Amino acid sequence: MSSIADDQGSRLQHQFCFEGTVLRTLDFTGVNLTAANLRRADARDSVFVRVNFHDADMTGIDLRGADLTGAKNLTIEQLQxxxxxxxxKLPDYTDRSRLTLAPAG
Known part of the structure; x- marks a missing residue:
């Protein structure tokens, strides 16, 4: 599990650990998911508008149909x-051509 530093430089664990959980159709608008563990979460059709994904572990998260409009600190590597x-729905700054889409169905 990775950690983040607070203002004093001490290490903090993930504030959110959603590893392997079902998050379908939930609304996370504006939530700070910095360093969150989202590995293998099922977040199909969820709303992540203006969410901060700085250093979030998004390995295997299912974002089919999700809305990431205006997401902050979301890297191409996280999306890959x-x-x-x-x-x-991806943030405007995302180059969709660098991503592989899941097969339909």
Whole structure:
């Protein structure tokens, strides 16, 4: 499990650990998911508008149909390790051509 540093430089564990959980159709608008553990979470059709994903572990998260409009600190590497499809709404700064979409169905 990775950690983040607080203002005094001490290490903190993930504030959120959603590893392997079902998060379908939930609304996370504006939530700070910095350093969150989202590995293998099922977040299909969820809303992550304006969410901060700085240093979040998104390995295997299912984001098919999710709305990531205006997401902050979301890297191409995080998205490459996630499952997305043609219905996933990505931030404007994301180069969709660098991503592999999940097969339809």
């Amino acid at each position: 390790s996630a499952v997305i499809d043609e219905h996933t």
